[in-house]
Amino acid sequence: MPDDLILDVRDLHKSFGALKASDGISLDLKAGEIHALIGPNGAGKSTLIKQIAGGLKPDRGTVHFMGRDVSGLSVAKRAQAGLGRTFQISALAMDYTVMENAVLGAIGQSGRTFSFFRPAMKDRRLLERAGAALERVGLADHASTITSELSHGQRRQLEVAVALTLSPRAFLMDEPMAGMGAEGSQELTAFLRELKQQAPILLVEHDMDAVFALADRISVLVYGKIIATGSVDEIRANPDVKTAYLGEEDAA
Numbered sequence: 001m002p003d004d005l006i007l008d009v010r011d012l013h014k015s016f017g018a019l020k021a022s023d024g025i026s027l028d029l030k031a032g033e034i035h036a037l038i039g040p041n042g043a044g045k046s047t048l049i050k051q052i053a054g055g056l057k058p059d060r061g062t063v064h065f066m067g068r069d070v071s072g073l074s075v076a077k078r079a080q081a082g083l084g085r086t087f088q089i090s091a092l093a094m095d096y097t098v099m100e101n102a103v104l105g106a107i108g109q110s111g112r113t114f115s116f117f118r119p120a121m122k123d124r125r126l127l128e129r130a131g132a133a134l135e136r137v138g139l140a141d142h143a144s145t146i147t148s149e150l151s152h153g154q155r156r157q158l159e160v161a162v163a164l165t166l167s168p169r170a171f172l173m174d175e176p177m178a179g180m181g182a183e184g185s186q187e188l189t190a191f192l193r194e195l196k197q198q199a200p201i202l203l204v205e206h207d208m209d210a211v212f213a214l215a216d217r218i219s220v221l222v223y224g225k226i227i228a229t230g231s232v233d234e235i236r237a238n239p240d241v242k243t244a245y246l247g248e249e250d251a252a
């Protein structure tokens with residue numbers, strides 16, 4: 001394995017009945033980069049991210065992470081191994097405080113199973129780790145704020161903080177810009193550019209301005225197949241990509 005290869009997805013296949021949502025997908029993520037995954041609605045982006053994160057089992061193909069085959073591991077095990085994920089739909093506990101959500105992240109729990117929760121809130125090591133992550137995303141001053149009171153942009157920051165508590169070696173991000181205003185997107189863009197130095201990011205994003213501003217590489221997914229991978233300039237100039245997107249506009 002080359003040193004800078006963090007995530008290596010090989011020949012993933014996933015069908016839903018006759019529909020091939022992943023049709024032989026291979027892609028990789030290298031240290032220090034943002035690799036954006038774009039494609040028309042229904043192309044299979046979310047399905048791919050779920051298979052990489054471990055929530056959906058491929059019919060065929062493998063996922064290697066840091067040189068290790070993680071194909072058989074659960075979401076939680078992959079997260080503990082350093083595969084961090086932020087969600088398209090928030091998994092934050094809205095009536096808990098910002099710090100409590102970060103601590104839940106630090107014990108590898110997202111969602112709503114809180115059996116370890118009370119003892120965790122007294123664990124100094126976990127509190128420190130959660131506090132450091134909040135500091136990193138600029139939410140330290142909001143540690144005791146109830147999460148539902150945060151702005152949309154702040155919730156996104158908190159999702160990143162939750163992922164950061166496990167010291168990820170890579171991030172999977174599903175539409176982090178969704179629902180953000182122009183100012184919020186700009187702030188998040190600047191933050192992601194800094195974050196990629198710590199851990200590379202596989203980014204699914206519909207906001208093309210953000211993708212073109214951020215991505216080191218772009219892969220284009222259409223009907224379950226990657227039709228092109230390249231730099232921003234290469235993808236912009238690629239005739240197949242233009243056709244795929246024009247086709248979508250014509251259909252709309």
Ligand SMILES: Nc1ncnc2c1ncn2[C@@H]1O[C@H](COP(=O)(O)OP(=O)(O)OP(=O)(O)O)[C@@H](O)[C@H]1O
Pocket residue numbers: 016019021039040041042043044045046047048
């Ligand atoms: N659990 C499922 N059962 C059946 N079909 C599914 C399932 N999940 C996804 N699909 C189908 O697979 C295809 C790919 O869906 P997916 O959500 O991965 O696309 P996407 O690129 O993320 O789309 P969008 O950009 O709209 O979020 C779609 O046709 C979708 O209807």
